[in-house]
Amino acid sequence: MIRRLFIANRGEIAWRILRTAKRLGMTAILGVSEADVESFAARMADEVVLVGGAPSAESYLNIEKVVAAAKGAGADAVHPGYGFLSENAAFGRAVREAGMIFVGPEIASLEAMGDKLMARKAGIAAGLPVVPGGEAADKESARAQAEVTGYPLLIKAVSGGGGRGMKRVDAPAQLDSQIDMAMAEALAAFGDSRIYVERFIGRGRHVEVQVLGDGETAIHLGTRDCSIQRRFQKLVEEAPAFGIPAARHGAITSAAVKFAEHLNYRGAGTVEFLVDATDFSFYFLEMNARIQVEHPVTEAITGVDLIEQQLLVADGQKLTLEQGFVEFDGHAIEVRINAEDFEKDFRPSPGRAVVARWPAGPGIRVDTHIAAGGAVPPYYDSLIGKVIVHGRDRAEAVKKLAAALETLRIEGIATTALLHRKIAADARFVAGGVDTKFFEAFAHG
Amino acid sequence: MSFDLPLTAEDVAEIVAILDKTPYDRLDLRTSRFTLKILRSGEGFTQEISFAEDAPAVAVAAPESEVAAEMGLVIRSPLPGTFYRAPQPGAAAFVEVGSAVEPDTVVAIVETMKLMTSVMAGCSGIVEEIVAENAKMVTADAVLMRVKPA
Numbered sequence: 175m176i177r178r179l180f181i182a183n184r185g186e187i188a189w190r191i192l193r194t195a196k197r198l199g200m201t202a203i204l205g206v207s208e209a210d211v212e213s214f215a216a217r218m219a220d221e222v223v224l225v226g227g228a229p230s231a232e233s234y235l236n237i238e239k240v241v242a243a244a245k246g247a248g249a250d251a252v253h254p255g256y257g258f259l260s261e262n263a264a265f266g267r268a269v270r271e272a273g274m275i276f277v278g279p280e281i282a283s284l285e286a287m288g289d290k291l292m293a294r295k296a297g298i299a300a301g302l303p304v305v306p307g308g309e310a311a312d313k314e315s316a317r318a319q320a321e322v323t324g325y326p327l328l329i330k331a332v333s334g335g336g337g338r339g340m341k342r343v344d345a346p347a348q349l350d351s352q353i354d355m356a357m358a359e360a361l362a363a364f365g366d367s368r369i370y371v372e373r374f375i376g377r378g379r380h381v382e383v384q385v386l387g388d389g390e391t392a393i394h395l396g397t398r399d400c401s402i403q404r405r406f407q408k409l410v411e412e413a414p415a416f417g418i419p420a421a422r423h424g425a426i427t428s429a430a431v432k433f434a435e436h437l438n439y440r441g442a443g444t445v446e447f448l449v450d451a452t453d454f455s456f457y458f459l460e461m462n463a464r465i466q467v468e469h470p471v472t473e474a475i476t477g478v479d480l481i482e483q484q485l486l487v488a489d490g491q492k493l494t495l496e497q498g499f500v501e502f503d504g505h506a507i508e509v510r511i512n513a514e515d516f517e518k519d520f521r522p523s524p525g526r527a528v529v530a531r532w533p534a535g536p537g538i539r540v541d542t543h544i545a546a547g548g549a550v551p552p553y554y555d556s557l558i559g560k561v562i563v564h565g566r567d568r569a570e571a572v573k574k575l576a577a578a579l580e581t582l583r584i585e586g587i588a589t590t591a592l593l594h595r596k597i598a599a600d601a602r603f604v605a606g607g608v609d610t611k612f613f614e615a616f617a618h619g
Numbered sequence: 620m621s622f623d624l625p626l627t628a629e630d631v632a633e634i635v636a637i638l639d640k641t642p643y644d645r646l647d648l649r650t651s652r653f654t655l656k657i658l659r660s661g662e663g664f665t666q667e668i669s670f671a672e673d674a675p676a677v678a679v680a681a682p683e684s685e686v687a688a689e690m691g692l693v694i695r696s697p698l699p700g701t702f703y704r705a706p707q708p709g710a711a712a713f714v715e716v717g718s719a720v721e722p723d724t725v726v727a728i729v730e731t732m733k734l735m736t737s738v739m740a741g742c743s744g745i746v747e748e749i750v751a752e753n754a755k756m757v758t759a760d761a762v763l764m765r766v767k768p769a
Contacts, residue, residue: 193627217652217653218653521698522732524698529667531660532666532667533663533665534631534657534663535635535639535663535664536636537632545667552700552701552732553701553732554732554733555732556732556733580661581660581665
């Protein structure tokens with residue numbers, strides 16, 4: 175039985191975890207950095223422990239300090255949230271070695287998803303379709319692989335993320351120079367120059383499946399579409415993925431469950447797919463072994479509290495939810511409100527929100543850590559809140575989103591709220607089913 | 620049950636539904652930790668949480684006026700963030716005291732919300748003094764360096 179839960183995170187997700195922990199009668203202990211002593215989540219927590227200095231490296235990313243703070247506070251479990259140490263196998267191991275429960279999957283699952291190539295191999299082993307391509311240990315094998323894969327293709331960094339080390343190659347003549355650049359970028363950014371080659375999918379959608387597993391069985395809670403991205407950062411997420419033929423949609427969720435069962439997955443996870451927007455063929459990309467930023471859209475359409483499910487499984491219980499009991503109701507959309515000036519190339523805008531009026535009403539949920547006068551420190555991620563709307567169908571959700579964003583008022587810092595108002599009014603978005611190129615086209619008129 | 624339990628999105632939606640049926644435009648709900656203000660706004664409603672003991676938010680004035688008042692050129696931080704003199708730990712600094720700079724010379728980087736922003740000199744001359752301390756926080760418009768005009 176988890177009685178004292180230590181939350182090793184900050185911002186809106188810390189507050190999100192706190193809410194469920196309190197509802198379940200747990201004592202919620204929050205580890206904070208010096209910059210977050212008076213944060214929203216700290217004011218709401220039952221107990222607050224100082225982990226370290228304001229820079230993440232001295233607090234939220236410091237395994238030793240976080241584990242010591244949790245242990246010192248007498249916690250019996252640690253929830254890592256997303257980002258920071260959430261998918262760090264060494265952290266999960268350290269928490270367990272200190273005699274506490276790590277609210278996350280088995281260490282082996284974290285390690286299996288260690289880099290993109292390992293994830294790809296695990297996908298193949300589980301019998302899932304992956305994007306045609308393969309490993310390229312050096313230039314010679316990259317050339318050979320490119321011959322097989324065909325053009326246009328993508329060169330990706332094995333340890334990559336956020337689009338760095340990724341190069342598109344349209345013709346054989348460009349291959350050598352692009353390999354050099356990709357390897358150099360990958361080495362500089364990730365300390366690992368290894369690359370692999372993949373066929374380039376011209377019009378792709380980012381579709382992911384929420385799964386829950388208890389080590390023996392796994393179920394899915396439907397799809398999410400996160401195709402609206404800027405530089406590989408998600409801006410808008412919806413559930414379910416819109417406009418995918420039912421048979422394909424079913425095949426995608428089945429593949430995700432198959433993958434989770436292949437890993438004997440424990441806890442909440444997200445299996446990511448690239449879906450060809452023209453013919454709906456789909457390819458496994460990777461699995462995120464943690465709670466996702468966009469989890470509320472799934473909660474909205476299923477009524478399942480994903481943090482509660484994580485805590486139950488972490489506590490050693492079997493899933494009580496069965497696939498047949500999961501019902502899907504309507505459509506949900508989430509927009510991420512970031513402290514960024516989108517009119518100045520998304521320049522960060524830390525500071526103080528003098529006014530923080532978030533939308534309210536039926537079918538509207540706001541997950542935020544910004545109250546009136548709330549500080550947005552310059553040290554961390556720019557996410558200040560998420561507006562989630564739920565409608566009977568997508569059309570109603572879109573209407574609700576536009577109306578909710580009309581009322582949102584944040585003053586004192588620049589935010590992306592107005593950008594989302596423009597997206598909500600865009601004809602392509604209103605029609606639904608856009609691909610990952612949407613934002614680039616949208617931003618350039 | 621005390622009011623310590625957080626309000627859920629459903630709770631807030633219910634309060635809005637009740638308020639919507641009344642002629643009132645505003646409802647304040649005070650709990651042991653915070654005050655929730657529901658406000659009618661056009662066709663919809665907003666919610667705002669505040670913490671009672673908070674002093675009213677004051678605009679933070681840039682404390683650098685005494686430096687700026689002096690003669691000579693200064694390079695300021697474009698953003699609040701962490702000031703770095705070199706592109707990465709262990710690398711050579713972008714500039715040292717005595718370095719010549721042009722307007723587009725990169726003299727430092729400032730890290731804000733995981734994003735690196737290059738700081739350009741914005742003027743021509745010789746770096747006279749490096750005011751900000753490496754790897755420490757600087758405010759927006761803080762003076763980072765002083766430059767002697769060429």
